[in-house]
Amino acid sequence: MRKAKWVAAAAGVVLLVAGCGSEGGGTDKGGSSSAGSAATGGSGAGGSSDEKLDAAAVTKELTDAATEAGFTQDSSGEAVPAEAKECMVSWTADAEKAADPAKSYAGTVSTLTGTGWTEERSSGAGGSTIKSLKKSTWKLQASNHSAGPLKLVMFVAVDSSPECAAALAASNAKPQGS
Template identity: 40%
Template structure:
């Protein structure tokens, strides 16, 4: 299941980078905030601010911990080729008294910080959302009792959508496809 989540995240990032997708896709990655041809780690936000991997990591961590989440070590690590292109932040769902409210506050804080909502899907009590800023895309999930241990599953995965990360995402997706066969 975890490998499928990474494959889905990588596939989403590849589609986002490649500009492919169905007509029902949100406009993520196709706005004026797209990174310059110069690349990924120093992609410019619409406000002129420069975002690198550490700045994005700090924004997610600050928004989530200020809202009340406690970080937990992800069960599976980021593939080596994607470490400079991806951030994975997971909350310890068992330590939150109202994880959905805390998730909503985290999202609101990120949006106030300049992240633009690009898509949202809700099914029953679960919510999945995408946001982007300065050449980065965040995919945020909240699934009540979505983990095997019965705690809520809350995850924020940020992907650099710049050209420097296109090849590593494509390679990771190809590796996962090859390993399935």
């Protein structure tokens, strides 16, 4: 269990670093985040390209997509600091209980892209797949590491708005265990 939390924290750091750099890596797909704005119905967001998602809407979209694809949530994988709750969402699947974690992962990503998330990058190595998605100011890293002995599938989303960037920087600056 402790190892899964460590991996979750590491994936969150990867997401933050990947979201801050512009070097890319993998396959970069440019484009406007307004492409799927009208398809977000029910998410609480408006239909303009300036739509503003909140953590609750992102959590609902992730939960709906992942459970529809066959995952249940492993709540022990969540490690979002209290001061970052409005700016970060962590959703860890219980990959051990999924009939086919790779198929459920693909289904989750497919549902998300069908509701306005745009795939920006994709990479894979050693049986792991990581996809970076974007919607509004949110960046989502979908990670599938279920091919090996440690079955880990997780989705970490971070709001890249200036307000959240400041809140996350403050959270990251705090000593562990505070």
